[in-house]
Amino acid sequence: MKRILYFTGYRMVAQEWDGRKLNSSVYFEPDEQGLDLFEAYLTSLKNEPVRLLLDLIEEEFRQVVIPLLRGSDRQNIIDRNFSKFFRNSDYRYAISQKTLKKGRKEESLLLMGLTNQDLLKPWLELIDKTRTPLTGILSLPMVSEDLVSEFKSKNKCVILVSQQVPSNLRQSVFLDGKLILSRLVPIASFYQGEYTNDVIRDIEGTQRYLVSQRIIDRNDVISVQILCNERHYEKLKIKSEEDVVFDYNIQNINDFIKKQKIEVVEEQDFSSLIFCSQACRKTFPNHYARYPEKKYFYHYITSLGTKIAGVILLASSIGLLSISLAKGFLYESSVTEMMLLQQKYESNFNQLNEQKIDSDISTINMKNVVQTVDKLKKTYLRSPREMMAMVSQDISLFNEMRVNELDWILATDVAAINADEQKVKETKPRGRKSRNRSKRKNKLFEIVTVSGDLLNFDGDYRYALSLIDDVENTMTVSDKYDQVEVLKRPLNIESTESLSGDVNVKVNSRGALNKKAEFTIRVVREVNLGVK
Structure with a gap:
């Protein structure tokens, strides 16, 4: 109202x-x-x-035109006009009506006051x-x-x-x-x-x-x-x-x-x-x-603002209280759950403590044993999957090659023949040097031997030898392996062998000749032990 x-x-x-x-x-x-x-x-x-x-x-009204000004200059001109038209009155008001832009900029004002x-x-x-x-x-x-x-x-x-x-x-x-x-x-x-x-x-x-x-x-x-x-x-x-x-x-x-x-x-x-x-x-x-007439209105606005602020503060306090109560309830629930969990662990601990076996081994030695076993599991128990997949992916680039056998071993020497053997395989001197032939100590190597033959071989040994060289070069350049070596080629071209080489000739039921071009490739990769 x-x-x-x-x-x-x-x-x-x-x-x-x-x-x-x-x-x-x-x-x-x-x-x-x-x-x-x-x-x-x-x-x-x-x-x-x-x-x-x-x-x-x-009540009187006067229209005046003043220069277009701002701030105290404008107010001074308005006050002079007030004194001119409403000399003895404290109740006066000025309102701007429009701006005149003819010639110099001017402002049209309506002055009003009580006489x-x-x-x-x-x-x-x-x-x-x-x-x-x-x-x-x-x-x-x-x-x-x-x-x-x-x-x-x-x-x-x-x-x-x-x-x-x-x-x-x-x-x-x-x-x-x-x-x-x-x-x-x-x-x-x-x-x-x-x-x-x-x-x-x-x-x-x-x-x-x-x-x-x-x-x-x-x-x-x-x-x-x-x-x-x-x-x-x-x-x-x-x-x-x-x-x-x-x-x-x-x-x-x-x-x-x-x-x-x-x-x-x-x-x-x-x-x-x-x-x-x-x-x-x-x-x-x-x-x-004027301000003396409106002072109680300002008090009213202040009081109203204080009441509104008080209501907002009360609502905020109630909200915070509700949040605190909810957090307290959740805390009590979590405390109850933790107590039940503590009782469960204490029961399990007591049960295990009763079943424990007395040992003379100190806790430090036991700790070292556990750490050593963990290290062996993480480092030395290798799976051939990664190495096998890597080699198979490289050979699959050549469609004419068929793999008959893959042999994977883990050894501490790059030239080992069998797993965990220190015996070095005797190698024949070759014109092409493979990467990193020096003996490596205190290292672990994955060694894969790939045996196979060429599909649809028609006796073109020149092409077969070129294909095996391409495989060797591709695997060497890929920088995935520490050593790539061809142990057996379709035609043995070593200086100690005859030119006829190692060519198997078999006669089928019809009496035709079946020629085979067999190969063996040995690939070595160092295992990253992760030990500094």
Whole structure:
């Protein structure tokens, strides 16, 4: 629920709004009894914030043009204009409307101020006395600026005519949707007299003033929006149709209230309720309230912020407490599980301790034995899979070769014949030197002997010897092995053998000759023991 105080210069009206619905409206006269009742009303609010809306004759508007400046220079020029137009007033406000870019850059300002600030004094003193948070003091013409767009006028200049009290008629002039002038005109014919003629005459006077000030041209069409009650609606409607100078739009106050979806109990004769609803529902900048008038509002904001922070802190504390409780519950569960696990291990330990065999071996020696066994398992218990796969992959590159036998041994000498033998095989001198023929001590070698023959051999020994040389070169260049040696070739070309070589000739059932080209290759690779 929002509360607004509406002041017309004589009577104070306190309204309570719930959205677009008016819940209550209380009037306070400017006498001793009315001020006492107003003080009691403010006390009953219990420091709830209020907003003050002014509709005063003693409010003036001035349009000025100043150089386009920023900071303190701009404020100094504005202060000089305040002193010029509102010398004795502390309630004044300046709003920038547009920037003029013809020639040098200039800024158009609307200056507004109260010429009789004593009217507010008794009411503001009670607001301060009751410590009521005052959010701001608003000007009704500035609030009405927000309604201009709803009239959807095509004309540049719009005059909004409204009546909030029986004795005064307000005319607010808007140019391109911006307020440039607003004045209250005394009118005595609201209840009896030629009310329609008085309204039209005042509008024509406003037009002449605008033309004389060169705000508009004489030929410009002015849109006139009149908010009136049921009593004067028909007469104003007929009168406006006879006028061809202005573009009139006569709106019934109660119809406009329904259009704005404002909920009221009874029909209205005046349009003040429209502007009060606008001031409650929408956010407007503070126009006249100074720091002394708003200090309790700042206290209210601080208190509200403290409460919100307290709620957030409380919620955070509850959240942290919940997390701590959950962690504590999980900790208790884990402690229980660890205790059960401890009991299990203690039981197993006791059982093993009862079954243990007494030994004279010290723990250090036992540790060394275990480490030695682990080292033997990891280092010296080799599998032939890796070496066999490596050799098979290299030989598979040559499709004409068929492997009949692979023999893998593990020895500590590069020239060993059998596994774990120190006997060195006698080798015949060869023209081609294999890699790394020197005897290696304290090392471990994998030795693979590959035996096979050539498929579909047709007796071309030159091709067979070339193929075996290619295999030897390929395996040597691959840098996978420490030694690659051909023990047997399809045609024995050693100096100690005859040229016929070792060629097997067999006769099949048909009497044809079957020739075979057999070979044997020996491959050696050092085992990486991983010992520094």
